[in-house]
Structures are given as C-alpha cells and as structure tokens.
Amino acid sequence: MSPSRRGGAPRGGIDLGGTKIQAVIVDGDNEVLGEARHPTPTSGGPDGVCAELADTLADAAAAAGIHPAKLSGVGVGSPGAIDADAGTVAQARNLPDWIDPFPLADRLADAVGAPVRVDNDVSVATAAEFELGVGREYSSLLGVFWGTGVGGGIVLNDEPWVGRGAAGEIGHMVVKANGRRCPCGRRGCMEAYAGRGAMEARARKLHKNGKKTELFKIMKKRGRERLTSGVWARALDQGDDLAREIVAEAIEALGNGVASAVNLLDVEAVVIGGGLGIRLGEPYARKISNAMQPHLFVDDRPPAIEVAALGDLGGAIGAALLAR
Amino acid sequence: MSPSRRGGAPRGGIDLGGTKIQAVIVDGDNEVLGEARHPTPTSGGPDGVCAELADTLADAAAAAGIHPAKLSGVGVGSPGAIDADAGTVAQARNLPDWIDPFPLADRLADAVGAPVRVDNDVSVATAAEFELGVGREYSSLLGVFWGTGVGGGIVLNDEPWVGRGAAGEIGHMVVKANGRRCPCGRRGCMEAYAGRGAMEARARKLHKNGKKTELFKIMKKRGRERLTSGVWARALDQGDDLAREIVAEAIEALGNGVASAVNLLDVEAVVIGGGLGIRLGEPYARKISNAMQPHLFVDDRPPAIEVAALGDLGGAIGAALLAR
Numbered sequence: 027m028s029p030s031r032r033g034g035a036p037r038g039g040i041d042l043g044g045t046k047i048q049a050v051i052v053d054g055d056n057e058v059l060g061e062a063r064h065p066t067p068t069s070g071g072p073d074g075v076c077a078e079l080a081d082t083l084a085d086a087a088a089a090a091g092i093h094p095a096k097l098s099g100v101g102v103g104s105p106g107a108i109d110a111d112a113g114t115v116a117q118a119r120n121l122p123d124w125i126d127p128f129p130l131a132d133r134l135a136d137a138v139g140a141p142v143r144v145d146n147d148v149s150v151a152t153a154a155e156f157e158l159g160v161g162r163e164y165s166s167l168l169g170v171f172w173g174t175g176v177g178g179g180i181v182l183n184d185e186p187w188v189g190r191g192a193a194g195e196i197g198h199m200v201v202k203a204n205g206r207r208c209p210c211g212r213r214g215c216m217e218a219y220a221g222r223g224a225m226e227a228r229a230r231k232l233h234k235n236g237k238k239t240e241l242f243k244i245m246k247k248r249g250r251e252r253l254t255s256g257v258w259a260r261a262l263d264q265g266d267d268l269a270r271e272i273v274a275e276a277i278e279a280l281g282n283g284v285a286s287a288v289n290l291l292d293v294e295a296v297v298i299g300g301g302l303g304i305r306l307g308e309p310y311a312r313k314i315s316n317a318m319q320p321h322l323f324v325d326d327r328p329p330a331i332e333v334a335a336l337g338d339l340g341g342a343i344g345a346a347l348l349a350r
Numbered sequence: 351m352s353p354s355r356r357g358g359a360p361r362g363g364i365d366l367g368g369t370k371i372q373a374v375i376v377d378g379d380n381e382v383l384g385e386a387r388h389p390t391p392t393s394g395g396p397d398g399v400c401a402e403l404a405d406t407l408a409d410a411a412a413a414a415g416i417h418p419a420k421l422s423g424v425g426v427g428s429p430g431a432i433d434a435d436a437g438t439v440a441q442a443r444n445l446p447d448w449i450d451p452f453p454l455a456d457r458l459a460d461a462v463g464a465p466v467r468v469d470n471d472v473s474v475a476t477a478a479e480f481e482l483g484v485g486r487e488y489s490s491l492l493g494v495f496w497g498t499g500v501g502g503g504i505v506l507n508d509e510p511w512v513g514r515g516a517a518g519e520i521g522h523m524v525v526k527a528n529g530r531r532c533p534c535g536r537r538g539c540m541e542a543y544a545g546r547g548a549m550e551a552r553a554r555k556l557h558k559n560g561k562k563t564e565l566f567k568i569m570k571k572r573g574r575e576r577l578t579s580g581v582w583a584r585a586l587d588q589g590d591d592l593a594r595e596i597v598a599e600a601i602e603a604l605g606n607g608v609a610s611a612v613n614l615l616d617v618e619a620v621v622i623g624g625g626l627g628i629r630l631g632e633p634y635a636r637k638i639s640n641a642m643q644p645h646l647f648v649d650d651r652p653p654a655i656e657v658a659a660l661g662d663l664g665g666a667i668g669a670a671l672l673a674r
Contacts, residue, residue: 166513178614187506189490189616190651198647199610203526203602212645214606278527282538286523290502290611292513321536323522327514 036092038083038100038140039346041147042066042075044120044174045252049082050342051090051097056158058339060090066121072128075121080137095139101348102130102142103150103341110145120174143348147341148194149186151334152179154344155297156186159335166293169334170196170284171300172276173255175209175221178287197221201282219279222302225272226253232268239268255305262306277310281317289323299334307333360416362407362424362464363670365471366390366399368444368498369576373406374666375414375421380482382663384414390445396452399445404461419463425672426454426466427474427665432515434469444498467672471665472518473510475658476503478668479621480510483659490617493658494520494608495624496600497579499533499545502611521545525606543603546626549596550577556592563592579629586630601634605641613647623658631657 034054041048044066051060062085067074079102080094087094094100106118113131118124135142152169155161161169161181169179178196180187187193197217198210205214209223218224233239241261245253261269284296298311315331322328334340358378365372368390375384386409391398403426404418411418418424430442437455442448459466476493479485485493485505493503502520504511511517521541522534529538533547542548557563565585569577585593608620622635639655646652658664 180614182506182511187615190618191616192648193614193616195613195616195647198613198645199523200606200645201524201527203529203606205527210647212647214645282524282527286610287614289519289522290504290517290614291511292515292517292519294514321522321524321538323519323534323536324516 035098036090036096037346037349038086038094038097038138039342039344039349040079040083040100040102041151041341041345042079042102042104042121043147043341044105047078047082048339048342049079049086050339050346051086051092052343052346056343056346058343059092060086060088061339061342062086062089069122071123072115072121072130073133075124076128076130076133076137079134083138097138097140097349099349100134100138100140100142101150101345102134102144103147103345103348104130104144105147108144108146110143113142113144115144141349145345145348146188148177148179149188150344150348151299151341152181152297152344153186153347154336154340155299155334156181157347158343159297159340160332161295161297164294164330166291167295167297168196168284168287168291168293168329169297169299170280170303172220172222172280172298172303173300174223176217176280176283177300180291180293182291182293196283196287199283199286201279201286216279216283220276220283222253222255222258225258225276228272229253229268237268240264240266241269255301258302259305273310277313277317280314281319282321284314285318285321288318288329289321292324293329295330295332297332297334299340304334304337359422360414360420361670361673362410362418362421362462363666363668363673364403364407364424364426365475365665365669366403366426366428366445367471367665368429371402371406372663372666373403373410374663374670375410375416376667376670380667380670382667383416384410384412385663385666386410386413393446395447396439396445396454397457399448400452400454400457400461403458407462421462421464421673423673424458424462424464424466425474425669426458426468427471427669427672428454428468429471432468432470434467437466437468439468465673469669469672470512472501472503473512474668474672475623475665476505476621476668477510477671478660478664479623479658480505481671482667483621483664484656485619485621488618488654490615491619491621492520492608492611492615492617492653493621493623494604494627496544496546496604496622496627497624498547500541500604500607501624504615504617506615506617520607520611523607523610525603525610540603540607544600544607546577546579546582549582549600552596552599553577553592561592564588564590565593579625582626583629601637601641604638605643606645608638609642609645612642612653613645616648617653619654619656621656621658623664628658628661
C-alpha cells in the first residue's frame with residue numbers, strides 16, 4: 027500500500043481537447059502507469075466538462091491501480107485563455123458554454139482530492155516534447171501542433187517563451203495578404219489553409235459545388251461527424267484528389283508560415299505534433315520541410331524537422347509535468 | 351590631458367552601412383562627444399572599407415578632441431555574416447567585393463590603435479534602442495529596421511535573442527504566398543514589398559511603363575542616384591501618386607509581417623527604425639500600427655509601437671556599446 031514508486035509519487039495529467047479528454051497517470055520518471063480517454067461533453071458547460079475530467083482521471087488511475095486522491099498532483103492542459111496562477115480558464119470556444127473565467131484548478135482539485143495546476147495545452151505539449159521527447163537534444167525549438175487549428179509552442183535557451191501570455195500563435199501568422207478567411211475571422215492566416223477545421227470547411231464547400239471525393243463516405247463509414255485526422259489519412263491513402271489538393275494547400279501554407287517563424291527565431295528544431303501532424307507522420311513532416319526550404323533565409327543549415335515522439339499522449343504527459 | 355571623462359573613458363562606435371559610414375565618440379554615459387559621416391567606398395574591397403572606417407573614426411575623434419588611440423575600445427555594427435568572437439565579416443553583399451571572411455576587428459584595431467569588436471548592425475541598433483532609447487521601459491521588444499532592406503532585432507527577457515546567429519530576418523517572412531520576387535531571390539517576402547531597394551525597383555519599372563511620378567525628378571534635383579528616404583519623404587509630401595501607392599503597399603506588407611511576428615512572440619513593444627522608418631517618423635509608425643491591427647490575434651492589447659529615439663546615430667551608438 028506504499029504510494030512510493032520508481033522515482034517518486036504518481037501524478038496525473040489531463041489533455042483537455044475539443045473532441046476528447048485524454049488522461050494519464052505517470053510515475054516520477056514520467057513513465058505512463060495507466061491511461062484513459064473519454065469524449066469531451068458537448069453540453070453541460072464548464073461544470074459538466076470538469077466532472078468528465080474527474081471521471082477520465084479516475085479511469086486512468088484505476089488502470090494504474092491507484093486511488094486518485096493518492097496522486098501527489100494533477101496537471102491539465104487546456105485550450106482557451108489560461109490564468110495559471112489563478113487556475114482559471116476562459117474563452118475556450120471549442121468547449122461548451124465556456125466563455126467566462128471558470129476556476130478549473132480549484133473545482134477539479136475538490137473533485138479529485140489532489141492539488142491541480144492548469145496551463146495552456148500547446149505549452150504543455152511543447153514542454154513534454156522538449157523534456158521527454160524529440161526535443162531533448164535541443165536548447166531552442168518551435169512546436170507546431172497541426173490539428174483543428176495550428177498552435178505553436180516556443181522554447182528558447184531551454185525555457186518556454188510565452189511573451190505576455192499569448193506567444194506561439196503561429197496559426198495566425200499571415201501567409202497570404204488578403205487571402206482566405208480564417209475561422210478566427212481574419213484573412214490569410216496560416217490556419218485558414220492548414221487548420222483541420224478550415225480544411226473540412228473547404229472540402230464541404232468544394233464537395234457541395236460538385237467536386238468528387240471519398241472524404242465524406244469514409245467519415246460516415248467510420249461513424250464520424252467530422253473529418254478526423256484518420257479520415258484524412260485514409261482518403262490520402264486512397265489517392266482521393268480533393269483530399270490531396272487540400273492537404274497540398276495546407277502543406278504549402280505550413281511551409282511558408284513555419285519558414286517565416288524560423289527566419290525570425292532561428293531555432294535549432296521544429297517539432298511537428300497535433301492530431302494531423304502525428305497521424306500523417308514522417309512522410310508529411312518531410313513534405314513540410316521541403317515546402318519550407320525555398321523560404322528559409324539561411325538555407326544551408328535548416329532546422330531539424332521532427333515528428334513529436336510522445337504521440338497522442340504527449341499533451342497529457344506534458345500536463346503531468348505541471349504537477350511536479 | 352586626462353582621458354577620464356564623465357562616467358568613464360571615451361569609446362568609439364561605427365555603423366557600417368551600404369551607402370554611408372557613421373562614426374561616434376561617446377563617454378561612459380553614452381553621451382555623444384563627436385561624430386562624423388563618410389560615404390561607403392564602392393571599390394577597394396574590405397581593405398578599402400577598413401581604411402575608410404579608420405578615417406571616419408579619426409574625424410569623429412577629432413570632433414571630440416580625442417586621439418583615437420586613447421579610446422578604450424571601438425565597436426562596429428556591420429552587415430553580412432558576422433563571427434563576433436573571431437571578429438570577422440563575410441558575405442556583406444552591399445559592400446565592395448566582400449564575400450570571404452575578412453578579419454575586420456584585427457585590421458581596424460591595427461589601424462586605430464585600440465581594441466575593436468564587431469557585431470551585426472541590426473543587433474547593435476536594437477541594443478541601443480533597448481538600453482538607451484525608446485526600449486528602456488520594456489523587457490521584450492522587436493526592432494524593425496525599415497531601410498534598403500527590412501531587418502529585425504529581438505530582445506526577450508532583457509537579453510538579445512540571436513538564435514543560431516541569424517535570428518531576426520523579419521524582412522524574409524512570407525507575407526504573400528507566390529507573391530512578388532524579393533531582392534533575395536525568394537518570393538513573397540515582406541522585403542519584396544517594403545524594402546527601399548525593392549520599392550525603388552518597383553518605381554523604376556512602373557515609371558518605365560508610363561506611370562507619372564516626381565520621384566526621379568526629386569532624386570536628380572538632389573544629386574542622388576538612388577531613391578533615398580529623403581526623396582521618398584519629399585514625394586509623399588508633394589502627394590505623388592506613385593510614391594503613395596508604393597509606400598501604401600510597403601505599409602500593408604509591414605502590417606502583415608510585423609503582426610505575424612507579434613502573434614508569434616507577443617513582445618511588449620515594436621520599435622520602428624531604419625532610414626525610412628526614422629525619416630517618415632510617427633505618422634507612418636501609426637500607419638504601420640493601423641495595418642497590423644486587423645491581423646493581431648490578441649487585438650485588445652497591441653504592443654506599443656515606437657519610433658527609434660536615437661535616430662540616425664542609433665547604429666553607431668549601439669556599436670559603441672560593444673566596446674564597454
């Protein structure tokens with residue numbers, strides 16, 4: 027019944043996403059002892075989401091054979107505007123009715139019986155890759171999280187760079203003046219071409235206008251309502267023309283935007299993560315690297331381009347780092 | 351005859367530009383005791399430029415009533431690829447026949463009789479504004495040097511960020527995918543629209559194609575061979591349509607590119623310097639700020655936008671900081 031394990035007491039980590047909640051239990055060496063995944067509630071507001079976080083964590087703890095109240099701490103990586111010191115989350119637009127600041131750390135701590143820390147989902151995923159994943163050998167890197175949106179995490183001099191709290195919005199770098207409308211409402215952002223949300227909107231529009239595609243058939247066959255990363259990957263494997271065209275546009279936008287960021291920051295490495303980045307993997311990381319090359323100002327020593335090594339669990343493992 | 355002055359021994363600073371060499375002598379409080387400006391030689395290679403640097407410094411020292419050999423040190427801000435530790439400069443494409451690494455620090459030290467340090471021209475100008483100019487009240491800033499090209503200098507956590515040595519190439523961030531050809535050879539760079547070199551090429555092309563403009567008349571009247579910042583300013587004052595059109599394109603590109611950099615870095619302030627930036631001043635800094643606004647992801651707290659306070663002498667004063 028001793029709580030001591032290899033390298034220290036177990037901790038919890040939760041990656042709160044717009045579609046799924048991923049929880050892990052790790053030991054003091056950040057080895058995963060148990061994990062669980064639940065769908066993110068689409069109603070019930072912050073209280074409903076908080077209850078589901080506690081349930082997901084309890085399932086992960088059960089898988090690890092640990093009572094949640096025995097955890098030395100729990101970290102949460104969340105979307106939205108985070109006040110890490112206050113433990114609050116606001117304006118999480120992909121979560122149900124979550125606009126005003128909600129005291130997530132305190133409420134979840136009450137539900138779990140262990141202290142909780144909250145931080146930005148992209149920041150914790152970047153920290154995980156920097157400390158435990160492909161970023162270990164670098165002192166500066168840019169994390170590019172290619173999913174529904176395109177998020178960025180920055181590490182410089184072995185420390186995260188967050189600016190005034192909102193650094194890393196690589197998805198909203200302008201890659202095409204007066205270009206396509208972005209889900210954020212602005213024009214020409216990288217995410218307007220490369221975000222999975224924008225890519226799906228583009229596919230629906232072109233399909234409606236008569237373009238043939240297997241994308242929506244694959245989606246229905248899998249019982250999905252959205253073009254998930256797996257749906258895109260399957261369509262690409264089948265040689266679907268529309269999928270290839272839209273992904274090629276995304277790759278070009280990523281090439282422009284990530285090269286611009288590298289020209290500005292001259293980091294040692296770029297880590298490609300996120301749902302699409304991890305699902306499409308090495309071959310598409312190479313395509314992004316090739317698309318960057320013509321735009322790199324110092325083109326004879328490009329940064330290393332690496333796929334996130336921690337995969338789907340990276341966000342949750344990174345969140346657990348908050349609880350040390 | 352005592353060399354001691356207010357706050358310490360005098361130092362020299364030289365800003366080596368493609369068209370002019372600006373030298374200053376400063377005291378220990380970085381007050382300018384004397385200054386001189388010479389045209390940059392267009393032939394004679396690195397040795398010829400080095401001799402002209404020594405002459406310009408000697409004139410500045412004479413104006414300050416000091417013998418150059420009495421200086422405690424001299425700093426040089428140079429274009430090209432700098433190895434600050436080795437004191438060498440290579441690939442300075444705006445300088446005559448200067449491709450291979452040239453030991454500028456050692457050669458100039460021999461000529462002057464005082465120790466010399468060399469660093470990147472944009473870095474030293476950014477350091478000057480950060481330490482002595484409008485950047486003093488901020489701990490993070492982006493310097494945007496709007497001149498023949500568009501250079502960027504970055505300060506984060508009160509320290510310069512240089513990456514692997516080449517950070518700050520804000521002029522080569524892509525603002526328009528598949529856009530206009532840049533002097534660097536790439537497509538769609540901010541500098542392709544906003545660099546004074548590219549703006550002049552655009553003006554010459556449109557003028558040749560029949561567009562009316564006063565730009566070249568003003569240039570000739572002033573005995574210039576290039577569209578200097580003063581020529582652009584005069585044409586704008588006169589309401590010249592072509593000048594206004596090209597400057598408006600530059601402002602739009604700067605708005606896109608600088609907003610992208612701010613979305614990535616979330617710095618507290620943007621300092622607008624460089625020949626055009628300083629010559630056009632506050633009204634155009636406001637235009638850049640307005641052009642950035644629609645692209646700022648966090649648009650309710652834009653960074654402060656400030657014109658470089660040290661003006662034309664900023665680069666040389668910043669170079670003198672190297673010699674402390």
